[in-house]
Amino acid sequence: MSMNKKQEVGLRLKQFRESVGISQKTLAERCGWGASRIGNYEAGVRSINLDDAEILAKNLHIQPYQIMFDENEIRAQRNIEPIEVQPTYQNNFPVLSAVQAGQWTEACEPYTLGDIEEWHETTVRTSPRSFWLRVQGESMTSPIGLSIPEGTLVLIDTEKTYENKSLVVAKLTDVNEATFKQYISDSGRTFLKPLNPNYPILSINENCRIIGVAVDAKLKLT
Structure with missing residues (x-):
């Protein structure tokens, strides 16, 4: 059965959303909409107008026309050689405080959108x-x-597996805040090591929970 226009647009939206690894709920929150709205768009139940396409495109880091039109339509409108429409892998993530990071668990993200004042992109x-x-x-x-x-802003992936010499965010059971250190495993013992040799190395065991691994960093020079 052939798809109608709403279903085609919804399918493209789903493909772009999945390419950047975010859920329908997360995208809806970033757009300021109810949780079911993205699902209705992707199912072809609800039409996406141009204003909505602009909001979606901004949060997916693409152009609105990439949602609204397929490659053949884009070529026909522009009357140019075939172009390849590729989803970008840019994504926005929140900046958390050390206390918020320390409260992170597998079952719970310690914030709501209203708590976050700062977001940054990564590729x-x-x-x-x-x-x-x-x-x-x-x-x-x-x-x-x-x-x-x-x-420096460091991007922490909470689902990445840490290994010896990984840069990690960790939480000690008797401390309220998370800390950023290098994870060291040596002869069956584990440590959190500062890169600055003037700071002490901390031996850890069950008193420490590794929250995530650093995968990107940003530093403003001015």
């Missing part, structure tokens, strides 16, 4: 359950080699 393909954390203090500032100075 790194990462899980939908990711967040930015601003580095505090000088414990990760190294005089040589890898150095992550205070103020």
